[in-house]
Each structure stands twice: as C-alpha cells, then as structure tokens.
Amino acid sequence: VYDLGQMIWSHGRISSKILTAARIGAVRQQVAVVPAGLPAKAPKGQRARAVRPLCAAEPARKPVSASAASSPVAPVEEEEASAVDYEALAQELVGASPLEIMDRALDMFGSEIAIAFSGAEDVALIEYAKLTGRPFSVFSLDTGRLNPETYELFDKVEKHYGIHIEYMFPEASEVQDLVRSKGLFSFYEDGHQECCRVRKVRPLRRALKGLKAWITGQRKDQSPGTRASIPVVQVDPSFEGLHGGAGSLIKWNPVANVDGKDIWTFLRTMDVPVNTLHAQGYVSIGCEPCTRPVLPGQHEREGRWWWEDATAKECGLHKGNIDREDQAPKVGVNGNGSAEARAPDIFQSQAIVNLTRPGIENLLRLENRAEPWLTVLYAPWCPYCQAMEASYVELAEKLSGSGIKVAKFRADGEQKPFAQAELQLQSFPTILLFPGRTVKPIKYPSEKRDVQSLLAFVNSLR
Helix, strand or coil: CCHHHEEEEECCCCCCCCCHHHHHHHHHCCCCCCCCCCCCCCCCCCCCCCCCCCCCCCCCCCCCCCCCCCCCCCCCCCCCCHCHHHHHHHHCCCCCCCHHHHHHHHHHHHHEEEECCCCCCCCHHHHHHHHHHHHEEEECCCCCECCHHHHHHHHHHHHHHHHCCEEEEECCCHHHHHHHCCCCCHHHHHHHHHHHHHHHHHHHHHCCCCEEEEECCCCCCCCCCCCCCCEEECCCCCCCCCCCCCHHHHHEECCCCCCHHHHHHHHHHHHCCHHHHHCCCCCCCCCCHHHHHCCCCCCCHHHHHHHHHHHHHHCCCCCCHHHHHCCCCCCCCCCCHHHHHEEEEEEEECCCEECCCCHHHHHHHCCCCCCCEEEEEEECCHHHHHCHHHHHHHHHHCCCCCCCEEEEECCCCCHHHHHHCCCCCCCEEEEEEECCCCCEEEECCCCCCCHHHHHHHHCCCC
C-alpha cells in the first residue's frame, strides 16, 4: 500500500486499470502473478532483456523491467486505441514532464510499445523509461553505415541498463540492388531518400508491424519546417501497427517540448553513456556518410544531408512531419497567416541593404559595379539563417564605409524558383559576393559563418 501511494504521489495520475489486486501484484511485487510456462526466476547471471521481437511472425518474448533485472512481469493491458482521443490527450500532456509522458505511454501500452533508439542523445528516452520502474522495450535500426562510435554506444547502453536492444536490418537484396545500380554514394547526386528508404524506412516498417505504439526522441527545436508542431502523442500519420490500417499505430514524443540544452543537462546529471561523437562537434547523428560536425552559428540538423534543402531534413522515419508542412500554405503574396509568413524579419540593421527582386536582378545584369556586394539569400523562419544573424550583422557593421555593400534578399516563397534558377540557391542561407568587375556572383562555399571566416572570403576576392 505504501509503494502504491508513492506511485500516485510521484506520477500525479494512475490509470484505473492499475488499481486492481492482480495489477498491484504484477507490477509492485512481481511474484504474485507469473505467466504460465515462465520460470519464477531467471537463471543466475543471465543478462536482463528489456525488449521483445518486433515482428508479429516471431514468437513473443515478455519484456522485463531494466530495474527489476530478471524477474518475470505480467503483461500490462493497454487501453484500446479506439477509445482514446489522442488530440485531447496531447493537449492534456502539453505541460507534462518527459517522465510523466513516458510513464503514461508505458502504462497504456505495456508490452505493445517500444523505444526507437538512434544512438544519439535519445538515450535520454531509455533513462526516462528506467526511472518509471515499468517494463520497456528498445529497438534500433542498423543501416550498415553507422559510425563505429555509434556501435560502441549501443554496447555501452546495453551493459549500463542491463538490456538487449533489438536491431532491425535492411534487406540484403535491396541494398545489393541499390549499390550495384547506383553506387555507394548515389545520395550525394540524387538525394538521400532512396537510400534511407531501403536502409531505414522499410526496416522500421517491419519493426512497427509488431507494435501498437512507439516512442521517439523528436524535439520541436531539431529541424526547420518539419518538427516545429509535433505533439507529445499522436496517431502515427505514416506507419501502420500490429492490427494494420490507418490509425493502428500511436506515436509518442516525450521530449517534444524539451530544448536540446536541457536534454544534455539531464544526460550529464544522470551520468548516462553518450555517443563520443558529440564531443567532436556532432549533434544530430545518423549514418557516417551523411553526418558531419556542425560549426559555430549552425543549427544542429545542418550536420545532416548538408547538400540538400534545409527545410526537408527528414529521412522518412518521420515523413508525416513533412506531409503536414506540404499541406500548409506557403509564404508569399498570399501567405494567409502560415507560420512562415508570420515569422519576423531578420538581419535588421542600417548597415544591411534590403534588396527587392528588381534590385537583385539589376545587380545580376551589371557588368561593372561601382562596388562589390555581399548578399545573403535567406528565409526568416529558417533556424540556420537565424543562427547566423548576429555574425552577419556584425560583419556588415565592420564593412560599413569600406567600399563593400552588405545586403540581404528574402528568397523563399514566390522568390524561391527565381533564386534557384538565377542565384545558385540550394539551401538557406546562401551567401553570394557580386564582385566589382565580374558578371557572375561567387557563392560562398564554406559552412563556417562566423565573422572572421566571412571576412576572409570577402577580402580574398576584393
């Protein structure tokens, strides 16, 4: 009774289904209810396993609490998905802590839910699951192209928590066909989606077919244009669960409302293992060929697929985020109140000239400019542009009166096709120098956007 009272005090809310003698015996005592055919105690020294097979065709393994080590636990009855209004639940939990959200997810779905672990800072999800004291399962996607440091983290996490991570692999024949037909690095030429579909999306689809819900480490501050509106819980818009069909899978995002810096404060406080790549400047970590460290002034997702448009940095695992953005009105003359249209303008300084479309077209046509022009092509809603605002304004002030004009041109919305065709725009921000005696503008090639790097670029071409 004392333990149950402590649970109620700690979590603030408890499902009515827990308040039964059978549930109390299964969850708190872990000896009163033992599933038929299972031993009362695991052999001494046996490694605790906190996952079960994720494919429905495989024989089921009962998940075991990481904190309870080897004692078998009765499966928790999940609430029927059809009886839950998940939009209302998301609103109810909007101010809840990640621990409370994790506890609710594990309580509702029991053995039919699993944590998706990528080998990065989402190790926080496993720590939160452990802190609930409930059984939990963990799976990960091994694409075959992860960094060695990521594989090392998998091993450390398994040993630290006494769990077994269920690894999902791509179909060998699909990988073979892709590599034979397009080579090992085709994603640099025609985009990452095809490779991610083979190595990540399809294995994930197989994993989720054995579940009714899954838990992700998505945060709103992670990616521009795709994750800004994710709720803490939702009906998965892209994948199907155990019973198949639309609405058969629930997606939990316990850290959706948490800032990246707060995640790291939590990880340091709890002293959990982390990927050693983080100490080398990597923030968002994926496959080795498609991940690199970020530099000062860059957003964390800028280290992923850096050769592509900054507004679509998703591999397909969270495709529903992009789908929602595609359905939203785009910024332009008829922005109609979209998030992009409402974004306040940036690079506000008297030292920076705000170019219009006719103004930048005139710059393009001039063969002998009176003075060089440094111009940033930007979108005010883009976090990468926002991240370099301070350095670009400081640069403009340093160059004031030096004979070099510093300007900006908003290149999203209706201006984007023109900027792509005429101004070498591939992603935001793009920085161009219009020299005094050269028609074609020169594109700044580096990802370093600090004042000294930008100044060195300008001075080298004066």
